[in-house]
Amino acid sequence: MDMDSLPFDQTGYFSDFICDYIAQKEGVRPFFSRFPTLENFQDQLQEKATHFPDAHREVLYSVLQEQYKDFHVSEETEVHLKKLKEPITFTVVTGHQLNLFTGPLYFLYKIISTINLTLELKKAHPKYNYVPVYWMATEDHDFDEINYFNFKGKKIQWNPDNGQSGAVGRFDTQGLVEVYETFAAQLGGSTHAKDIKKLFEKAYLGHDNLADATRYLANELFGSYGLVIIDGDDHRLKRLLVPYAKKDILENVAYKEVTGTISALGQTDPNYLIQVNPRKINYFYLKDGVRSRIVEREGSFYVLDTAIGFSRDELVKELENHPERFSPNVIARPLYQEVILPNLCYIGGGGEIAYWLELKSMFGAMDVPFPILLLRNSALVITEKQRAKLEKMNLSVADLFLRRSSFINKKIREISNIDIDFGPQKKLLEEQFKALYEMAEQTDKSFLGAVRAQEVKQKKGLDHLEKRLLKAQKRKLKEQVMRMTEIQNELFPNGSLQERYLNFSELYLEMGENLIPVLMKALRPLELKFALINV
Template sequence: MDIDCLPFYRTGYFSEFICDYLAQEPQVRSFYNRFPHLENFEGQIAEKATSFPETNREVLYEALQKQYKGFAVTSETQTHLKKLKEPITFTVVTGHQLNLFTGPLYFLYKIVSTINLTKELKKAYPKYNFVPVYWMATEDHDFEEINYFNFRGKKLKWNRTASGAVGHLDTKGLDEIFEAFSNQIGNSTNAIALKELFKKAYLEHTNLADATRYLANELFGKEGLVIVDGDNRDLKRLLVPYAEKDIFDQLAHQKVSETIAEFEALDQKYTIQVNPREINYFYLKDGLRERIVEQNGTYFINDTEIRFTKEELQNELKAHPERFSPNVIARPLYQEIILPNLCYIGGGGEIAYWLELKTMFEAMKVPFPVLLLRNSALVVTEKQTEKLAKMNLSVKDLFLKQSSFINKKIREISNIDIDFNPQKKQLEEQFKTMYELAELTDASFLGAVKAQEVKQKKGLDNLEKRLLQAQKRKLKDHVLRMTEIQNELFPNKSLQERNVNFSELYLELGEDLVPMLLETLKPLQQEFTVVRM
């Protein structure tokens, strides 16, 4: 196994905002609390320790005991659950939707990053305990985002109607996905293991939340991963005072809007990830998850006949906190209220919207966590590595846009020189004399000289392009093989981790997949990892 790393900005797949964050550029400094350097966690531990109530630990522990009831809990996870009651224990969290069969490969990278960071923290701060947590986004209601996974370029989709929180969905119809998947993967030892994993997760559990808990527990239980479902009455009771400030005082809307204004004034190249609403909570009940909207002192549940006066909604919140579901703005706050958390690990888009929230956290008097970009990786199988070696292709070149990649390699392997830059420089030298001559005779001729220079350079560009196209035709078999391997590793011209399901790698690596990722992914290294098998 060979491991390479390259800076995120060199990949071309990460936003300028995230690259500036990783570079700790001064213009983004005000949007985060502490940068994810190992030494900065000392201050984060101290801040969280003095602000996290011990009663919240008891509530968390009891809620998790109920959530794990009926599941086989590893000794490692059981130990972590017990340690959460201790004041010297802190968490590192990642969150993800309930994507079918984990969805894209980066689901694994998120959790591996989280587990590995807790190990690094334990070495650096041995007197404390650190627990890796996966937060299941059970209350999301965008079924179209999670009802499929890609396998060998095909979409295996769960066709059904759905509404409300996806965690509540029953697993009917997933037997059809199981059959389609089983028919495609064969009967190797690793294929049989995958079939068993899918079957036990989705055909032996009655709802999507339980199925996902089983799946994540099977993959990472030996590492002591703790899985949290925020869709819980007791946990949401801790959220009530903060939800009141959002719903009735519109504090979150005010603070996040101010931060967005700072973003926009700072640099137009930065894209706003999420915009706050006046109320950042949904009403959750009986297959319903709809926004709460206020008009003239009356609170409506969007697209329904349900309405409340202010007093009625206050009473509803206190009596039934489980019916109030935080949106993308409020959910991070909820997480930090119920967990003794130090760090959130997420993808580029997630980190970008977390960076909008710092002033809201300050106004709510909740410590803002360290934000860490999850590990990203490209895994190149042994066969793919052999192909690259035969064609003398660098993995780093594969990150180029396909047209640039092909042109670069054609120039390298061509038996003629298809680079007219020397001729262009020679042309520029010749035109210097002509400019001098025009200035000595009649300056009005300068424009004509410039036009002629542009024309001749354009002619050289066109000739270079035609020669390059001719070489591509001559070397078409090589071009075809190059594009095939790039498309394999970057499906849909995007990162492997955003398209490929873990099952494709599991078929090759089997039970060695997760240990391999745990060994190779270094969360604080903050570089893109290339693993050649």
């Protein structure tokens, strides 16, 4: 395996906000507490240790024991589960939706980043223990976002016809037999294909709901590395959230704090995209297949699109008696995670880190330590065959990150036997018009506008000629253009990063059980660069 890397800001696929965060630009500093360096984790450890009650550890351990009771638990995960009861043990967390068969490839990158960071922390701060945790987003209700994955350019999709709704983790896996058969038919009969079929079958046909199926899958892939998988849809864990839910629902603390932060971000840089906007109440009501927003009107509380309503006292009673019926949204869920876990760091994609950066003030108002935020590893995996194609066409991987038209135009100019850069001609034209401007100044200044119009006209003419010549060369070099387009499509399917489109099964077909060890070795979470991995 050979590897290289690119700075994130040179890929063209990451927002200014995230690139500025990585660069620790002064304007972004107020929105995070500590930057992800090994040295900064020492202070994070001390802060979390003084703010995480031992009683929460007992609840956490008890819940995890129950959640794992029907699953094979590796020796490594068993050790981690037991260590979570100890006050010197802390977690590193990533979260993800319950995408069918993991969804895009970056599901693996998130978890590998999390595991690898715990290993680095153990070396740097050895007197503490570190547990990698995958938080399953079992309470999401955006089923259309997770009910498919891409395989060899086709969408493998699950469309249950039993009218399920509400939290996706509770969805019955009925109907996935047909999905399995469709997928299996496209995999072929190789040894690696058989392994993939077995994994899909045992996960989705061997479990009754989507949460259990996803736990099985993640456990099979990463159990040997000690990954701990948690489902927040539990009444005992939710009970720990009750005091914070009250502040959100009754006092609108989260709304006020995050709204203020969004305003401050806009003043820092108007081009920073706001990922999520807070609501007055950031909780859903979750019961009997319903997950609908709670809203307040004139002192009473209602569940949207239902006949359910509460007075203030009734709502407090419901929250205290049935905390499992209150489901945090995208604003409140990060707080929930930090309340129930002895967590040091959250690892997420660019969009996730951007919305976490909106939350620091809210955490302060709730008196909960704000975690270190780390952008997950990103990577482009290049096979030996693909590398040979690139070398034959004299293409650099950096070229492939360009948008299609820029990529083709750049390479056509490089391989063409004539110079298609009219830059020198434009410079000569500017020098000629400089003399005309001077002449107009000395004779009749009213001619300056006419001279300027003529300059613009002639420059446009050169631009037009340059484009026509480039187009003619593209036709002449049609075969080369086609080959370059093909390799870019292979590595950037659908015009997107490989990791956001490809399912891990395509790489597994080629690499088999070596896939995850190769990625484990290649992905370095604190390097903060885009990895280029040759396999």
